[in-house]
Amino acid sequence: MNRLVSIQNLLEDLKEKLREDQISENLTVRTNHSKDESYLPPKLPEAVIFPESTEEVSKIVTLADYHDVPIIPFGLGSSTEGHIIPIEPSITIDFSQMNKILEIREKDFLVKVQPGVTRLQLNKELKKHGLFFPVDPGADATLGGMAATNASGTLSVRYGVMRDQVRDMEVVLPNATVIHTGNLAVKSSSGYHLNGLFVGSEGTLGCITEITLKVSGIPEKIMAARASFNSLDEAVDSVTAIIQAGIPIARVELVDEHSIRQVNKFNEMSYEEKPTLFMEFHGNEAALEQDVAFAKEIVQDYHCLDFQFEKDTANRNKLWEIRHNIVPAYYSGHPGLRLMTTDVCVPISELAGAIKHARKTVDGIGFPAGIVGHVGDGNFHVLIMLDTDNADEVQKAEKLNEQIVEYALERGGTCTGEHGVGFGKQKYQEKEHGNALQVMQQVKSVLDPKGLFNPYKVLNLKEKAGV
Numbered sequence: 001m002n003r004l005v006s007i008q009n010l011l012e013d014l015k016e017k018l019r020e021d022q023i024s025e026n027l028t029v030r031t032n033h034s035k036d037e038s039y040l041p042p043k044l045p046e047a048v049i050f051p052e053s054t055e056e057v058s059k060i061v062t063l064a065d066y067h068d069v070p071i072i073p074f075g076l077g078s079s080t081e082g083h084i085i086p087i088e089p090s091i092t093i094d095f096s097q098m099n100k101i102l103e104i105r106e107k108d109f110l111v112k113v114q115p116g117v118t119r120l121q122l123n124k125e126l127k128k129h130g131l132f133f134p135v136d137p138g139a140d141a142t143l144g145g146m147a148a149t150n151a152s153g154t155l156s157v158r159y160g161v162m163r164d165q166v167r168d169m170e171v172v173l174p175n176a177t178v179i180h181t182g183n184l185a186v187k188s189s190s191g192y193h194l195n196g197l198f199v200g201s202e203g204t205l206g207c208i209t210e211i212t213l214k215v216s217g218i219p220e221k222i223m224a225a226r227a228s229f230n231s232l233d234e235a236v237d238s239v240t241a242i243i244q245a246g247i248p249i250a251r252v253e254l255v256d257e258h259s260i261r262q263v264n265k266f267n268e269m270s271y272e273e274k275p276t277l278f279m280e281f282h283g284n285e286a287a288l289e290q291d292v293a294f295a296k297e298i299v300q301d302y303h304c305l306d307f308q309f310e311k312d313t314a315n316r317n318k319l320w321e322i323r324h325n326i327v328p329a330y331y332s333g334h335p336g337l338r339l340m341t342t343d344v345c346v347p348i349s350e351l352a353g354a355i356k357h358a359r360k361t362v363d364g365i366g367f368p369a370g371i372v373g374h375v376g377d378g379n380f381h382v383l384i385m386l387d388t389d390n391a392d393e394v395q396k397a398e399k400l401n402e403q404i405v406e407y408a409l410e411r412g413g414t415c416t417g418e419h420g421v422g423f424g425k426q427k428y429q430e431k432e433h434g435n436a437l438q439v440m441q442q443v444k445s446v447l448d449p450k451g452l453f454n455p456y457k458v459l460n461l462k463e464k465a466g467v
Contacts (some may be wrong), residue, residue, distance in 0.1 A: 003069070003089045008048045010067040010091070014049065017059045022050045022097075033074055033084065033092045037139075039388050039397075040082040040424060045092040052097045052215065053198035054170060054178060054209040060093060061207065062176040070452045073203035075145025078137075080341055081422030083149065084204050087456040093207060093404050095144050101125050102210070108183060109259040110167060112212045115144020131215045134159035137418065138324045144208045152418035154323070157376030158282065159216060159251040161418065163199045170210035170412060171198055174448040197443070202420055203454040205447050220284035222250075223292055225309035227299045228274040232256060232359065232371070235275040236352040238302040239375045243348065245298060247291050249336075251280035252376040253323050256359070259330075259370035259383070266329035274305060277375075278323050280316075293412065325374055326372055330383055334368050337385040340397050343425075344408035345379040345417030357407050358382050362385040367393075379417035421458045429459065 014023055024030070024046045035042035051057045060366040064071050070090035077084055084092070099116035106129045113122060120140045122133050135146060136153040145151075147169065159165075163296050168182035181194035198205060229235040232254075257273045264271055277299070281291050296307050306426050310316045330339060348355045356373060362369045362382060373380025382404060386398070387395045405415045405428055415428040417423075430437050444451075 004046065006067045007069050007089060007091060009061055010069045011047055013063050013067070014060065017063070018049070018051070018056060018168070022052070022056075024048045024050070028210065033077065033094065034086070036077050036079045036082060036084050036422075038080045038082055038422075038424060039340045039386065039394070040085060040422075041388075043086045045086050046089050048074075048092045048094050048151065050094050050097045054126065055207050057093065057172045057207050058176045058178060059206060061172050061174065064091065064452060065174065065176065065450065068450060068452065070455050071203075071207070073144070073148065073207050075142035075148070076102075076118070076139070078139040078141045079145065079149055079422065080343075080419045081416070081424035083420060083422040083454070083457060085423075087423065091453075092259055095209075098144075098209065099142075100441040104129060104131075104142075105184075106131060108184065109215050109217070110212055111215050112210065113143055114210060115142060115147075115208050117143050119143065119146070126215055127218070130218050132218050133165070133213060133377075134217050135165060138327075143211055143213070144432050145189045147199050147208055147211055148202050149420035150418070152374065152377075154251045154253055154280075154320070154374060156374055156379075156418075157252060158248065163196060165214045166195050166199050166211060167214055169195065169198055169208050171206040171208055173206045174450070174453050175285065178209075179206075182212070199419065202422065202458050204444060204458050207453075219250075221283060221285045221288050222313075223281045223288050223309055224312055224319045225277075225279040225281070225292060225307065226271075226319060227277045227279070228272050228305045229276070229299075230246075230274065230303060230305060232275045232355050233352050234302040234337070235277055236355055236375055238299045238304065239277065240348055240351070241298045241302070242295055243376060244295065247295055247298075248281070248283065249279060249291075249295070249376060250282040251278070251320075252374075253278040254355075254371070254373050254375040254380065255323065255326065256371040258368075259326050259372055262329040262333045262370065263326060266325060266332050267322055269322065272306065278319060280320075323372075326370070327383070330368075330370065330385055334385040337368070338388045340384040340386060340401065341419070342382040342384070342401050342404050343379070343416045343419040344404055344413055345377070345410055346408050346413035348378050350411040350413065350437065351375060351378050351380070354407055354411070355380055358404050361403050365396055367397065367400070374417075377417075378413070395431050423457055423460075426458070428458050 095116040098114040103112040
């Protein structure tokens, strides 16, 4: 049967199970679900469905399976590798109406949420209990989307990435079975590690309908610091030295001189246009004074030009607002252009060389571009501004991305440290994973034999689906 006919039949059946306002074929709604934050071309889903419970998600999946209609789970669309862009006629399941914080277990340092809860929404509620959720990817993404892509961010060097926070998930499988992937215990040696399988699966193995997350106590004291250097090498090498010294740094972000220039224009600031580290330290006041003093000594060994630290909350927040405003700053400085961002992660010992290679590669092509990154864990991004209507520019930018990825893979790194694969990074999967890719394909085929869950993302199984 024609796929479009199947979708219309599905929608007719769904109207018997859901309210009218939970099903939308409106062009504006579909357009808002046709793209993410990437440079990749948008494509409309045929309809958008808004469930309010796990039971409703299961009903949607049951009918989609019956009519052989592909499903794309959707959080807020803040991803960057085409995760939520349809490849073929599909429906999108938008989880924005499943946005309740279900339980806060402060004594266990756990919280249970629905997938549509956003990061800032959660932290606003947790603050009442002296707690916070540490994964901060910059955008106010949904926790379901963050789990689906194994999101990371500025605090990962201290607190870990999304996979480290997930204790349990409720997942609706492609056959509509509802499972739990873990439990509430701090550790378990029972069975396969299903949390690790579903976190980062990008909606290809199931729909996440509930997440139990580990949370942390708000630190007694927080200090932020900014250090500028003459070269990227000196900045990166100082980070390695700080980590090797055992200083429990919570955040350490690199912003190169090109990005500082954009930030100065956008925020009307006057930071020196040099490679700059933004750092943050968490702990009690006495220990922090020692940590900051020790870090200052270390960066001075690497010819730090200026070291400033902030104790005041407002000034500290302003410092991190500047870091999070880098993408808007690039868009403001280059109107009409789109952003391509690379996302490699390498062993710490290879980081300085990888960044130097990336800068040389970018300079050789001549695009407006900057380098930023969570350098404490070896993850950095090249922000490339390009005209996506210019096929030659797109080809050059993709080639540049490929060169940066190849360098990382050759040194034991990964093509994506936190943004995920989507279909933007598919072509690197075989080189990175080798024979393990076949195991992933087998898992996908067992759990989703029809290939209906976010098809052709992460793994390209188009030929197996007969499309």
